[in-house]
Amino acid sequence: MKQPPPRFLSVQVVFLLSIFSFPQQPASRKYTNLTDLESLLAFKAQVRDPHAILSTNWTSNTSFCNWIGVSCSRRHHERVTAIDFLNFPLQGTISPHLSNLSFLSRLDLANCSLAGSIPQVLSQLPRLEELYLEENSLYGSIPTAIFNMSSLVQFFCSDNNLSGTLISNGSNITLPRLQRISLSANQLTGEIPSSFAQCRDLESLSLSLNEFNGIIPADLGSLTELRKLYLGGNRLSGIIPKSLGNLTKLDGFDLSINMLTGIIPKELGNLANLQNLLLGDNGFSGSIPTSLLNCSRIEIFELAVNNLTGPVPASIGKSMPLLTRLLLGGNRLSGDLDFITSLSNCRDLYYLHLIGNELRGVLPSSIGNLSINLQHLFAGLNFIRGEVPTGLKNLSNLVSLHLGGNELIGTIPLSFPRLEKLQYMSLHGNGISGSIPSELGLLRSLNVLRLENNRLVGPIPYSISNISGIQYLALSGNRLSSNIPLDFWSLTSLIELHLSKNMLDGLLPSVGSLEYLNILDLSSNMLSGNLSSSLGRLQVLTHLDLSNNSFEGQIPSSLSGLISIKYLNLSNNFLSGDLPKSLANLSYLEILDLSFNKLEGQIPEGRVFSNLSIPSLEGNTALCGAPLLDFPPCPSNAVNFHSTRKLQLIKYILPPILFVVLGFASFCLIRVIYQRRKKITVTRTVSTGLDEQRVISYLELVRATENFSDANLVGKGSFGSVFRGCLDDGLTVAVKVLNLEVEGALKSFDEECRALSMVRHRNLIKIISICSNHDFKALVLQFMPNMSLERWIYGNNQCLDLLQRLNIMVDVSSALEYLHHHLPRTVLHCDLKPSNVLLDEGMVAHLGDFGIAKLMFGDNQSVVTATTRGTIGYIAPGL
Ligand SMILES: *[C@@H]1O[C@H](CO)[C@@H](O)[C@H](O)[C@H]1NC(C)=O
Ligand SMILES: *[C@@H]1O[C@H](CO)[C@@H](O)[C@H](O)[C@H]1NC(C)=O
Ligand SMILES: *[C@@H]1O[C@H](CO)[C@@H](O)[C@H](O)[C@H]1NC(C)=O
Ligand SMILES: *[C@@H]1O[C@H](CO)[C@@H](O)[C@H](O)[C@H]1NC(C)=O
Ligand SMILES: *[C@@H]1O[C@H](CO)[C@@H](O)[C@H](O)[C@H]1NC(C)=O
Ligand SMILES: *[C@@H]1O[C@H](CO)[C@@H](O)[C@H](O)[C@H]1NC(C)=O
Ligand SMILES: *[C@@H]1O[C@H](CO)[C@@H](O)[C@H](O)[C@H]1NC(C)=O
Ligand SMILES: *[C@@H]1O[C@H](CO)[C@@H](O)[C@H](O)[C@H]1NC(C)=O
Numbered sequence: 096m097k098q099p100p101p102r103f104l105s106v107q108v109v110f111l112l113s114i115f116s117f118p119q120q121p122a123s124r125k126y127t128n129l130t131d132l133e134s135l136l137a138f139k140a141q142v143r144d145p146h147a148i149l150s151t152n153w154t155s156n157t158s159f160c161n162w163i164g165v166s167c168s169r170r171h172h173e174r175v176t177a178i179d180f181l182n183f184p185l186q187g188t189i190s191p192h193l194s195n196l197s198f199l200s201r202l203d204l205a206n207c208s209l210a211g212s213i214p215q216v217l218s219q220l221p222r223l224e225e226l227y228l229e230e231n232s233l234y235g236s237i238p239t240a241i242f243n244m245s246s247l248v249q250f251f252c253s254d255n256n257l258s259g260t261l262i263s264n265g266s267n268i269t270l271p272r273l274q275r276i277s278l279s280a281n282q283l284t285g286e287i288p289s290s291f292a293q294c295r296d297l298e299s300l301s302l303s304l305n306e307f308n309g310i311i312p313a314d315l316g317s318l319t320e321l322r323k324l325y326l327g328g329n330r331l332s333g334i335i336p337k338s339l340g341n342l343t344k345l346d347g348f349d350l351s352i353n354m355l356t357g358i359i360p361k362e363l364g365n366l367a368n369l370q371n372l373l374l375g376d377n378g379f380s381g382s383i384p385t386s387l388l389n390c391s392r393i394e395i396f397e398l399a400v401n402n403l404t405g406p407v408p409a410s411i412g413k414s415m416p417l418l419t420r421l422l423l424g425g426n427r428l429s430g431d432l433d434f435i436t437s438l439s440n441c442r443d444l445y446y447l448h449l450i451g452n453e454l455r456g457v458l459p460s461s462i463g464n465l466s467i468n469l470q471h472l473f474a475g476l477n478f479i480r481g482e483v484p485t486g487l488k489n490l491s492n493l494v495s496l497h498l499g500g501n502e503l504i505g506t507i508p509l510s511f512p513r514l515e516k517l518q519y520m521s522l523h524g525n526g527i528s529g530s531i532p533s534e535l536g537l538l539r540s541l542n543v544l545r546l547e548n549n550r551l552v553g554p555i556p557y558s559i560s561n562i563s564g565i566q567y568l569a570l571s572g573n574r575l576s577s578n579i580p581l582d583f584w585s586l587t588s589l590i591e592l593h594l595s596k597n598m599l600d601g602l603l604p605s606v607g608s609l610e611y612l613n614i615l616d617l618s619s620n621m622l623s624g625n626l627s628s629s630l631g632r633l634q635v636l637t638h639l640d641l642s643n644n645s646f647e648g649q650i651p652s653s654l655s656g657l658i659s660i661k662y663l664n665l666s667n668n669f670l671s672g673d674l675p676k677s678l679a680n681l682s683y684l685e686i687l688d689l690s691f692n693k694l695e696g697q698i699p700e701g702r703v704f705s706n707l708s709i710p711s712l713e714g715n716t717a718l719c720g721a722p723l724l725d726f727p728p729c730p731s732n733a734v735n736f737h738s739t740r741k742l743q744l745i746k747y748i749l750p751p752i753l754f755v756v757l758g759f760a761s762f763c764l765i766r767v768i769y770q771r772r773k774k775i776t777v778t779r780t781v782s783t784g785l786d787e788q789r790v791i792s793y794l795e796l797v798r799a800t801e802n803f804s805d806a807n808l809v810g811k812g813s814f815g816s817v818f819r820g821c822l823d824d825g826l827t828v829a830v831k832v833l834n835l836e837v838e839g840a841l842k843s844f845d846e847e848c849r850a851l852s853m854v855r856h857r858n859l860i861k862i863i864s865i866c867s868n869h870d871f872k873a874l875v876l877q878f879m880p881n882m883s884l885e886r887w888i889y890g891n892n893q894c895l896d897l898l899q900r901l902n903i904m905v906d907v908s909s910a911l912e913y914l915h916h917h918l919p920r921t922v923l924h925c926d927l928k929p930s931n932v933l934l935d936e937g938m939v940a941h942l943g944d945f946g947i948a949k950l951m952f953g954d955n956q957s958v959v960t961a962t963t964r965g966t967i968g969y970i971a972p973g974l
């Protein structure tokens with residue numbers, strides 16, 4: 096090996112020194128350019144450098160001042176002043192030895208795939224002004240000493256995995272030169288130190304997306320240089336301090352997604368430079384202060400999902416001409432829609448979100464004058480009346496249009512197809528009539544088309560099958576007739592297809608090419624013919640509902656190919672023949688309903704069949720087996736209903752014996768079935784109303800509840816009491832007795848009856864009977880032995896595990912989903928709270944208490960408002 100020249104030797108010695116950490120005398124240490132070299136090599140040693148950037152460039156035959164990422168000051172004899180590695184995937188950890196670069200003023204290690212913690216000693220860099228460590232995977236807490244660096248001007252540490260509090264109680268942030276700090280997107284906790292207020296030059300403070308709690312320090316109002324204040328996505332509570340109205344240079348202000356309450360202070364109207372105001376997802380109440388109209392430079396105005404009331408200022412568009420996004424959805428804003436006219440002044444508006452308020456009136460035709468740049472128009476779930484304005488056709492850049500859940504009437508405008516960029520269109524839950532214009536098929540960009548729950552008539556236009564990218568199509572709950580266009584079944588991108596509750600007829604053709612289909616709901620139509628065996632090719636289908644049609648023939652055994660299916664409802668058809676054994680192989684199947692068909696033969700065993708209850712199988716011709724469910728045992732193996740071949744064989748061998756035996760058996764069977772059916776048909780039609788419940792007399796209720804004794808009292812609600820009772824036939828029920836003295840109780844009763852009469856869902860409390868006369872009214876409900884969720888959550892000795900909680904959440908959501916989307920009229924629960932979620936013996940959650948259910952009608956019928964009654968609960972904010 097060649098002897099290297101002496102200079103290089105010394106470099107290598109130093110390198111070895113650094114690696115093996117020779118003992119040194121820190122006390123007498125004098126920082127030189129040699130220390131810098133040493134530190135850089137130590138830094139290099141601690142990164143993995145997978146792209147060999149340092150190992151090929153940081154070579155010993157050139158001065159470190161020429162190394163990539165290193166800047167030196169020649170004036171100070173080649174001392175390192177900056178290290179810049181932005182976006183270099185170095186990997187590894189930050190070497191504490193960097194703290195010996197005593198002339199370093201900028202350290203940029205942002206987005207370098209670094210892990211580990213931030214070395215405390217970095218705070219000893221006496222000249223460090225800029226420290227950029229964002230977008231790494233650093234963890235641990237930020238060393239407190241960093242908040243005590245007299246030189247620091249910029250500190251960026253966002254998008255890491257840092258935790259802990261910023262400083263300990265009692266100590267202060269002392270960063271006298273700090274101008275910009277961002278610690279967002281970490282897991283930092285504790286309160287926001289009010290001593291940030293001592294950083295007089297602070298221009299930008301970003302602490303968003305952490306877990307900070309406590310209040311917003313009022314002292315921040317003294318940071319007169321502040322331009323950006325980002326505190327969104329934390330757990331801050333309390334109010335917005337009025338003092339923040341003094342931050343007159345502020346242009347970006349984000350407090351969204353916290354738990355702030357109180358009113359929006361009118362002092363914020365002093366923030367004349369404000370461009371972005373984000374206060375969404377909090378608990379702000381009161382009205383939108385008109386003083387905010389002074390903030391004439393606002394571009395993003397976001398107050399969605401709060402508890403704001405009152406009108407939207409009519410001149411909002413005049414006062415804020417630069418608006419690009421206006422988001423006010425999910426509040427309780429009321430009043431008319433005149434402000435929309437003023438928004439035509441905002442030539443850059445591209446996002447308008449008003450969903451889920453209490454806005455009333457007719458959409459002004461001036462909506463067509465809104466900015467041509469408007470891409471998203473969400474105005475659903477309000478009380479908007481009148482026709483869909485034809486002016487919408489001018490908004491040719493519209494991507495989303497949501498007007499669902501209003502009171503719109505008239506027809507779907509023929510001019511819509513001009514909206515060529517439309518991807519999302521929802522007019523569901525209105526009173527829109529007429530037929531579906533075939534021109535809709537020209538909306539080639541549509542992904543989502545929701546027209547369900549209107550009064551549409553006529554056929555489904557063939558042209559819709561031209562929308563080749565459609566993923567979600569819902570036309571259910573209309574009066575559509577005729578066939579389902581054949582080409583529908585080649586819309587291969589479909590994920591959900593909802594066509595239930597129409598008058599569609601015809602056959603179900605081969606559906607096997609819909610390979611992404613998750614949900615297929617064709618229930619409650621007049622479809623007929625055999626079930627296509629191609630159904631079994633829908634491998635990602637989770638939900639198949641073909642109930643209430645006229646399908647006939649056998650259940651194809653190919654249904655065992657539905658390997659993802661969770662919900663399968665074939666009830667109320669004319670399906671006949673054996674139950675395919677293979678259904679017992681479907682491992683995710685949870686709910687199977689085969690009731691009211693003409694099925695026969697042995698009920699398979701295993702998987703879904705082991706948990707099946709009578710209602711899912713009742714009303715069939717001749718099912719047998721499943722002794723636990725009271726079905727008759729199948730005839731002995733020799734005469735197995737299931738294997739028809741054997742049956743035939745026997746028929747030929749022993750015809751006379753068979754004749755006698757079968758004759759007798761079927762006589763018995765028919766009798767049994769007849770009796771069952773008689774019993775069953777009484778309950779069968781409960782699906783649509785109260786007219787067929789069992790009749791329970793007042794006296795029976797008195798007996799059942801031991802004269803409404805306190806011992807049987809299980810709860811008291813706003814309008815009455817609930818008793819446990821045991822009916823004469825042994826059925827345990829809950830009896831909800833109305834307190835007729837309370838004003839409004841009667842109306843509540845009627846509303847609840849009305850609501851209940853429309854609903855039937857496994858996660859809603861089932862009504863068994865209504866007992867009603869002049870001075871006594873009671874609802875007899877399914878009894879829930881495990882009481883309310885409230886007891887489980889707030890009670891002392893009960894505890895739910897994670898899975899149970901998850902199941903309850905899913906149950907409640909599906910109940911709500913059903914109430915909101917699957918009824919002819921949207922039913923708002925209006926009083927959702929743990930005490931209204933009841934658990935049955937299997938811990939399945941059932942939603943109860945429609946006492947204040949608000950019925951929203953899709954047409955011009957008056958709205959039964961119930962806003963002032965009930966207890967404080969959760970009302971869905973909207974979509
Ligand atoms: C940096 O200095 C500290 C003491 O200030 C010392 O312990 C450490 O070894 C030094 N590192 C290098 C690379 O010189
Ligand atoms: C330094 O040495 C490397 C190999 O170690 C070589 O590739 C490079 O060209 C040399 N650079 C100079 C400036 O001599
Ligand atoms: C190292 O990178 C710097 C900056 O890209 C370059 O100027 C220098 O020539 C490189 N040195 C070597 C040895 O590759
Ligand atoms: C390091 O600093 C010394 C003075 O302290 C200076 O003489 C020398 O040239 C510097 N070394 C390099 C490589 O610049
Ligand atoms: C981070 O660096 C990688 C390259 O290492 C780059 O692809 C990526 O875009 C950077 N991320 C950001 C947010 O700049
Ligand atoms: C901040 O630094 C000063 C010296 O610069 C020191 O006296 C003080 O104790 C430090 N405070 C904290 C909280 O670290
Ligand atoms: C962040 O830290 C938490 C624990 O402190 C850990 O569970 C999580 O995996 C980390 N995330 C990343 C992206 O490193
Ligand atoms: C923190 O600042 C407050 C107010 O400026 C002061 O009263 C207090 O003494 C300071 N605490 C420390 C530890 O410096």
Ligand SMILES: *[C@@H]1O[C@H](CO)[C@@H](O)[C@H](O)[C@H]1NC(C)=O
Pocket residue numbers: 316337338339341
């Ligand atoms: C706003 O600043 C003014 C003077 O700069 C001061 O008098 C007032 O108290 C401050 N307001 C708040 C709420 O702090």
Ligand SMILES: *[C@@H]1O[C@H](CO)[C@@H](O)[C@H](O)[C@H]1NC(C)=O
Pocket residue numbers: 378380381402404967
């Ligand atoms: C909303 O505001 C009303 C008063 O306007 C209040 O009664 C209600 O409790 C608030 N709701 C929430 C969820 O904060």
